[in-house]
Amino acid sequence: MIGTGHGPGGPLSALGLGELRERHSAKWREYPPEVLPMWVAEMDTPLAEPIAAALREAVARGDTGYAVACGLPEAFAAFAARRFGWHTDPAAIRLVPDVMAGIIEVLHLVTAPGDRVVVNTPAYPPYFYWLPRIGREVVQSPLALGPDGYRLDLAALERDFAAGAAAFLLCNPHNPTGLVLTEEELRAVAALASRYGVRVVSDEIHAPLVYAGARHVPFPSLDDPAAARSVALVSASKAWNLAGLKAALAVPGPEARRDLAAIAAEVSESSGMFGVLASEAAFTAGEPWLDALMAGLNANRALLGDLLAERLPGVGYQPPQATYLAWLDLRALGLGDDPAEWFLRRGSVALYSGLKFGAPGRGFARFNFATPPDLLTDAIARMASSLDGRARTPRPTALDAL
Incomplete structure (x- = not known):
């Protein structure tokens, strides 16, 4: 049953991209549909059944x-x-x-x-x-x-x-x-x-x-x-x-x-x-659902590390001890103080700008990995691809209206 958190993927694998795009929350409505939202602290899960x-x-x-x-x-x-x-x-x-x-x-x-x-x-x-x-x-x-x-x-x-x-x-x-x-x-x-x-x-x-x-x-x-x-x-x-x-x-x-x-x-x-x-x-x-969620988050925490090592080896990442938020050190990529802006415009991935977290956030961005593993994989692939030919002028998209 959707929302129980049971099954091989747990709560983080219960919903697909099409279902998530039907949501009306800030995470899924702040940016145009071509953008993968990995920014605000909302999870891409159904409700736990006791809550529902x-x-x-x-x-x-x-x-x-x-x-x-x-x-x-x-x-x-x-x-x-x-x-x-x-x-x-x-x-x-x-x-x-x-x-x-x-x-x-x-x-x-x-x-x-x-x-x-x-x-x-x-x-x-x-x-x-x-x-x-x-x-x-x-x-x-x-x-x-x-x-x-x-x-x-x-x-x-x-x-x-x-x-x-x-x-x-x-x-x-x-x-x-x-x-x-x-x-x-x-x-x-x-x-x-x-x-x-x-x-x-x-x-x-x-x-x-x-x-x-x-x-x-x-x-x-x-x-x-x-x-x-x-x-x-x-x-x-x-x-x-x-x-x-x-x-x-x-x-x-x-x-x-x-x-x-x-x-x-x-x-x-x-x-x-x-x-x-x-x-x-x-x-x-809700603790059985929470335990299933934590298993999925722990898997995504490791998956993010593997994907970064493979596709974006210059990015600094320390797996968090808690939360579903990754604080990424992107300074080695040479994208300036606000690399989140680069990945939004050139990779169609929305991160939370490190500049909003105070002076130590320059060159950093926050990445929310509480999402299905395939969307996590897609987001890192987009970010890596955006660095290819970085001098190229990006194509106009709906983001230009933001």
């Missing part, structure tokens, strides 16, 4: 009113205990429309206008839009890039904390690099935050998408004063492809409950009822 069933039942009931949390906090708490060994109190968890909205609400509560908020770059692009919009200054604290990939630069982080930061917006697992911080690294972050009085707000939206060999440790679960005062933002949206349904949760450490209690009821009501019901089904009954 929950939504069908809601439609049958006409259950389309204003959202309340229902059983979602309890469902997440049970999932977090099973998956991460994290025991949190559902009564303290607050419903928010999505993770970014939750981050903004929490920063409103724990910082003041003009305060400095540290983010590790390259960083999720909406951070650069939303934080200045609410009057907070973004402080870019670059990750360290070495031969084995990215790591947290604790010395740089301490420098930025000591310079007067009010908060640290931690992204773990990290978007776009796929880095998963170890417990030791997180404890070091907590120690620095305690020393300098920095509040930690942790974006953990990709927590369910960690591969074997790494382990997600929720920041508020640490036994540390800074962790006790922290807030994690979580959601089923990335792991079960529910971003358009609008539901996420703010989960406090033991000493941050009073902060979250100040979130206005109108914020929770801006969530979507379908998002709440779908997320509850995901956390309660």
Whole structure:
């Protein structure tokens, strides 16, 4: 049955290109039909059957009113205990429309206008839009890039904390690099935050998408004063492809409950009822589908490495420890600061421009490999072919109208 995730290919092989092009989401409607979209963080999968069933039942009931949390906090708490060994109190968890909205609400509560908020770059692009919009200054604290990939630069982080930061917006697992911080690294972050009085707000939206060999440790679960005062933002949206349904949760450490209690009821009501019901089904009954998805993503993660080595050997690629996002170092190809523009115009492949991820994104691009293996293969073939005769003027296409 479509949507179960069972079978040899799992969820990532359930749909073909024709079916995917019928979708109305941003991934498939942003660019003309000849473009393969490998940019925004949407997956090319059907819904997990428990989620689809929950939504069908809601439609049958006409259950389309204003959202309340229902059983979602309890469902997440049970999932977090099973998956991460994290025991949190559902009564303290607050419903928010999505993770970014939750981050903004929490920063409103724990910082003041003009305060400095540290983010590790390259960083999720909406951070650069939303934080200045609410009057907070973004402080870019670059990750360290070495031969084995990215790591947290604790010395740089301490420098930025000591310079007067009010908060640290931690992204773990990290978007776009796929880095998963170890417990030791997180404890070091907590120690620095305690020393300098920095509040930690942790974006953990990709927590369910960690591969074997790494382990997600929720920041508020640490036994540390800074962790006790922290807030994690979580959601089923990335792991079960529910971003358009609008539901996420703010989960406090033991000493941050009073902060979250100040979130206005109108914020929770801006969530979507379908998002709440779908997320509850995901956390309660969606783990078999998630496990099948992770097997497919792990295969695609390896396939991408093989294809790049064969067709684009100059591209730097470190398989991510989590997420379905690959952070590609394209600087050796000589395509300038924005190689995504080249591959869009000359290869009809849409990547997410590295320039949008902060200063360290020059010459990089983000590639979404949560797609059928044949489309992944086609995308890399197109990118490789676009480099043949690169001085040639491209043919006019529908992209010229964008």
